[in-house]
Structure formats: C-alpha cells, structure tokens
Amino acid sequence: MPEETSQLIDTTRSRHHPPRLLCVWQLLAALVLFALLAKMGNEGKLESIIPMEGVSHHSNEKRNKKETKQHVKATKKSDKKIEPIHLACEKGTYSERTLQLAYELPFIALFADTLGQTKFEASSVVIHDDSAYAVCDSSWSLSKFRTDLQPFSPDNVQIVSTKVHKKHKDESGYEALFYDAGFFYVVRESIRQRDKSFHAEIEQLLVQDQQYSVVKKQMTEFEFEGDSKGFEGAIAIHDHSDNEALVILALCEANHCSEELKDDVGNGKLVAMKSNGTVWTTLRIIDVPPSAAFHDYSAISILGDRVAITSQEESQVWIGRLKGLVEGRLWDIDAIEFDVDEGTVYDFPKDHECQTIYCNIEGIHWMNEYTLLAVSDKMKGRGKQDFRCFDKDQTAHVFVLP
Missing domain, CATH: 2.115.10 (Tachylectin-2; Chain A)
Incomplete structure (x- = not known):
C-alpha cells in the first residue's frame, strides 16, 4: 500500500475513533452496568455485594427512616431473605x-x-x-x-x-x-x-x-x-x-x-x-x-x-x-x-x-x-x-x- 494512502487511513481512523475517548466511553458503560446491578440487588433480584453490619434480618436503611404503608408491603418479602455474612463478625466487634x-x-x-x-x-x-x-x-x-x-x-x-x-x-x-x-x-x-x-x-x-x-x-x-x-x-x-x-x-x-x-x-x-x-x-x-x-x-x-x-x-x-x-x-x-x-x-x-x-x-x-x-x-x-x-x-x- 502506498505510504500516502496508509497515512490517510490512519488519520481517518483516529478522527472517528480516538483511543482516549473510547476508554472514557467504556468506563462510563461499566459504571452504568454496576449501578444497574446494585439496583437489582436492592430489589431482591441479586444479593447485595456489600454485607451490612447490624441486625440479623433488616437493613440499617429500613431502621433509620419511616416507611409508608405501601413501601412496607412492597419490601416485606425482602426482609425474609438471608443476608450475607456480617462484617461485625470479621472486624472485632x-x-x-x-x-x-x-x-x-x-x-x-x-x-x-x-x-x-x-x-x-x-x-x-x-x-x-x-x-x-x-x-x-x-x-x-x-x-x-x-x-x-x-x-x-x-x-x-x-x-x-x-x-x-x-x-x-x-x-x-x-x-x-x-x-x-x-x-x-x-x-x-x-x-x-x-x-x-x-x-x-x-x-x-x-x-x-x-x-x-x-x-x-x-x-x-x-x-x-x-x-x-x-x-x-x-x-x-x-x-x-x-x-x-x-x-x-x-x-x-x-x-x-x-x-x-x-x-x-x-x-x-x-x-x-x-x-x-x-x-x-x-x-x-x-x-x-x-x-x-x-x-x-x-x-x-x-x-x-x-x-x-x-x-x-x-x-x-x-x-x-x-x-x-x-x-x-x-x-x-x-x-x-x-x-x-x-x-x-x-x-x-x-x-x-x-x-x-x-x-x-x-x-x-x-x-x-x-x-x-x-x-x-x-x-x-x-x-x-x-x-x-x-x-x-x-x-x-x-x-x-x-
């Protein structure tokens, strides 16, 4: 391939797909995916990846805010699931x-x-x-x-x-x-x-x-x-x-x-x-x-x-x-x-x-x-x-x- 043609193709490729910009988009996509997984975990579809230190069946978030009657009914089933290992058992408390x-x-x-x-x-x-x-x-x-x-x-x-x-x-x-x-x-x-x-x-x-x-x-x-x-x-x-x-x-x-x-x-x-x-x-x-x-x-x-x-x-x-x-x-x-x-x-x-x-x-x-x-x-x-x-x-x- 002639040298002039090769340089033209490289210039066009870098114009449409800058390597640094591509990395940024990949990082943003990963963050969006992580947020979706975390949301699914909170809804009971996936287990939380971060164990909560505290009571045996209820999250600290539930304990620290008043819930509406509708929200209580919606989250009642999730209370019954078994939580991951408590950090309290591993951190000396x-x-x-x-x-x-x-x-x-x-x-x-x-x-x-x-x-x-x-x-x-x-x-x-x-x-x-x-x-x-x-x-x-x-x-x-x-x-x-x-x-x-x-x-x-x-x-x-x-x-x-x-x-x-x-x-x-x-x-x-x-x-x-x-x-x-x-x-x-x-x-x-x-x-x-x-x-x-x-x-x-x-x-x-x-x-x-x-x-x-x-x-x-x-x-x-x-x-x-x-x-x-x-x-x-x-x-x-x-x-x-x-x-x-x-x-x-x-x-x-x-x-x-x-x-x-x-x-x-x-x-x-x-x-x-x-x-x-x-x-x-x-x-x-x-x-x-x-x-x-x-x-x-x-x-x-x-x-x-x-x-x-x-x-x-x-x-x-x-x-x-x-x-x-x-x-x-x-x-x-x-x-x-x-x-x-x-x-x-x-x-x-x-x-x-x-x-x-x-x-x-x-x-x-x-x-x-x-x-x-x-x-x-x-x-x-x-x-x-x-x-x-x-x-x-x-x-x-x-x-x-x-």
Missing part, C-alpha cells in the same frame, strides 16, 4: 455486641413426664423461689423447671389447671407471665369480646403443688385492633402513693400497639395498668426509647431499675434503665420513663457464618445482673423461617452479657 451462650436444653428434654405434650411454644418465663416457670401459648399448663436445666429432673414438672373445660381443647393464648405476692398472673394476648372489640385478659393463678386454679379473671381497658398483636410481655411493680397497689407494665408486641403501624420501627410502648376490681384500667402509656429500633417486642424483664426488652424478629435484646423507682419495688407511676441516654442493643449468638439462629426468643428474665434466662417459641414452618431456626426452637437458654 462481635464479642462486644453479642450475648454468650452459657447452656440450654429443649423443653421436651426437661420433663420425665410431659403429660402428653409434644410441642412447647414457649412465650414467657419468670423465676420464683429458685425455680423457673414458663407458659406456652399452645398449652394451658405451666412448666416448672430448675434453672440449671437438668434433663428429666424430678423437680421439672407440668402444673395443670384444676378445672378442665372445653376451652382447653383450644390454645391458651398465654403470652406473658409474672409473679406477685403469692400469685402468678398470665396474660392472654388479645381476645375478641362479645361486642367484637379486642382486649387482653389477665388471669390470677394460685399454684398448689402441681395444680393451679384461676382466682380472678379481668379484661384490660386497653383495646387492640385485632387478636394477633396484643401484649407480649408484662412485669409487676407497686405504686408508692396508693398503698403499694399492684401496677402492671404490659409490653405491646407491635410498634404503636398497632397492627397497621407495626413496621414503624422504634415506637415500642408500655401500658401501665391498675385494677379497679373488675377491669385493668390504663394509667399511662410509656414510650420505649427509639434506640430499641425493633420490628416487634417479644418480652420484658426488670431487675431494680434495669430493663431487658427482646425482639424475636431482630434476634436482639435492648438493655436500659427505667426512671421513677422510689425504693425496692415501689415506683412513682407518674415519673416512670426510660432513660434515653442509656440503652444498648445486643445480638443473640450467631452461627459459624454469622447468620441468625435464635429466631424465636419470646421470654426473658434476669437471673442476676450479668445473666439472662430466655425461652424460645416453635419455629414457623412451610418456609416462613430459615432452616437455621429449627435447632434452637422450643428451648430454654441461659445467656451471659458481654
């Missing part, structure tokens, strides 16, 4: 933010005689006279067992009702349990009344040997939107200004105590109630601090003024303080509020891949200032929960704070 398992045992292995029960959907636990007592929302009996969780111990027994009636064929709906002045109290989450309204019911139980009887049953004045998001935990305190009258602090399962607003995280509520002889009347509603930014609230326990509140969905526990304690168990009811300057969230232990395995914590009780006794419900089947949840369900656990 795991031991600072995670409870340590001391020991545990499935409920079925606690009792030499389960009285025919094959499932233990544990929902609450308390310690009284060095023994633990738990209720299951699927059962009308109380489980009494040693706090060292000795398998098949003769001290571990089922306490049954002295009065068996047709309702006992149904599930109890017992979601909270506490002890006060010689009696146990159980809270039925939310029951439909004759006027079609929904209220929790509180039963006062007298336990004698391996039987209990219902001394009194009273409805709560506080009303719920339905039967699935009522009270999940309760503790007993006493009013110093009213002859030390019993006051119940009941923990709502849902944010705002509302089915409709349940996913507006960080809006937990305690309802303070006092009995007028026939109904548990509402005294006040107390805000749980936003630092307990949970999608649900499953249990509460108090030791002095120190409070533990768990979340089943987040597999976490919030530890903080409650103001208003006068002395002992006497409280200034009007002054009760949480100390917003205190409050730490801890994870329940993860597996070797830093994935959630304690998926169903529904009961919590202080053993001492460093140790917590917890109980777990039955895992949800048919793909509603990950298979990792199975190993720890229907179990009693003892955890140590970091």
Whole structure:
C-alpha cells in the first residue's frame, strides 16, 4: 500500500475513533452496568455485594427512616431473605455486641413426664423461689423447671389447671407471665369480646403443688385492633402513693400497639395498668426509647431499675434503665420513663457464618445482673423461617452479657 494512502487511513481512523475517548466511553458503560446491578440487588433480584453490619434480618436503611404503608408491603418479602455474612463478625466487634451462650436444653428434654405434650411454644418465663416457670401459648399448663436445666429432673414438672373445660381443647393464648405476692398472673394476648372489640385478659393463678386454679379473671381497658398483636410481655411493680397497689407494665408486641403501624420501627410502648376490681384500667402509656429500633417486642424483664426488652424478629435484646423507682419495688407511676441516654442493643449468638439462629426468643428474665434466662417459641414452618431456626426452637437458654 502506498505510504500516502496508509497515512490517510490512519488519520481517518483516529478522527472517528480516538483511543482516549473510547476508554472514557467504556468506563462510563461499566459504571452504568454496576449501578444497574446494585439496583437489582436492592430489589431482591441479586444479593447485595456489600454485607451490612447490624441486625440479623433488616437493613440499617429500613431502621433509620419511616416507611409508608405501601413501601412496607412492597419490601416485606425482602426482609425474609438471608443476608450475607456480617462484617461485625470479621472486624472485632462481635464479642462486644453479642450475648454468650452459657447452656440450654429443649423443653421436651426437661420433663420425665410431659403429660402428653409434644410441642412447647414457649412465650414467657419468670423465676420464683429458685425455680423457673414458663407458659406456652399452645398449652394451658405451666412448666416448672430448675434453672440449671437438668434433663428429666424430678423437680421439672407440668402444673395443670384444676378445672378442665372445653376451652382447653383450644390454645391458651398465654403470652406473658409474672409473679406477685403469692400469685402468678398470665396474660392472654388479645381476645375478641362479645361486642367484637379486642382486649387482653389477665388471669390470677394460685399454684398448689402441681395444680393451679384461676382466682380472678379481668379484661384490660386497653383495646387492640385485632387478636394477633396484643401484649407480649408484662412485669409487676407497686405504686408508692396508693398503698403499694399492684401496677402492671404490659409490653405491646407491635410498634404503636398497632397492627397497621407495626413496621414503624422504634415506637415500642408500655401500658401501665391498675385494677379497679373488675377491669385493668390504663394509667399511662410509656414510650420505649427509639434506640430499641425493633420490628416487634417479644418480652420484658426488670431487675431494680434495669430493663431487658427482646425482639424475636431482630434476634436482639435492648438493655436500659427505667426512671421513677422510689425504693425496692415501689415506683412513682407518674415519673416512670426510660432513660434515653442509656440503652444498648445486643445480638443473640450467631452461627459459624454469622447468620441468625435464635429466631424465636419470646421470654426473658434476669437471673442476676450479668445473666439472662430466655425461652424460645416453635419455629414457623412451610418456609416462613430459615432452616437455621429449627435447632434452637422450643428451648430454654441461659445467656451471659458481654
């Protein structure tokens, strides 16, 4: 080819396809492709390539902004996917933010005689006279067992009702349990009344040997939107200004105590109630601090003024303080509020891949200032929960704070 022709072709090629400009267009194309892939990942079509450090099932973005009802419904399915390995497990913060398992045992292995029960959907636990007592929302009996969780111990027994009636064929709906002045109290989450309204019911139980009887049953004045998001935990305190009258602090399962607003995280509520002889009347509603930014609230326990509140969905526990304690168990009811300057969230232990395995914590009780006794419900089947949840369900656990 003549030299003049060769030079002409090279000049034309460089005019239409400058090498540097071509590189810039290639770089821009790569950036656009990367952005599209990231967007697909956020929509659940691809896994996020950057693991999020934090809670086990929900991103920090969800936790830090209020969502509209439509957005909550649209993203609900993505909450159920398993997140990649958490960076917290690799960067030295795991031991600072995670409870340590001391020991545990499935409920079925606690009792030499389960009285025919094959499932233990544990929902609450308390310690009284060095023994633990738990209720299951699927059962009308109380489980009494040693706090060292000795398998098949003769001290571990089922306490049954002295009065068996047709309702006992149904599930109890017992979601909270506490002890006060010689009696146990159980809270039925939310029951439909004759006027079609929904209220929790509180039963006062007298336990004698391996039987209990219902001394009194009273409805709560506080009303719920339905039967699935009522009270999940309760503790007993006493009013110093009213002859030390019993006051119940009941923990709502849902944010705002509302089915409709349940996913507006960080809006937990305690309802303070006092009995007028026939109904548990509402005294006040107390805000749980936003630092307990949970999608649900499953249990509460108090030791002095120190409070533990768990979340089943987040597999976490919030530890903080409650103001208003006068002395002992006497409280200034009007002054009760949480100390917003205190409050730490801890994870329940993860597996070797830093994935959630304690998926169903529904009961919590202080053993001492460093140790917590917890109980777990039955895992949800048919793909509603990950298979990792199975190993720890229907179990009693003892955890140590970091």
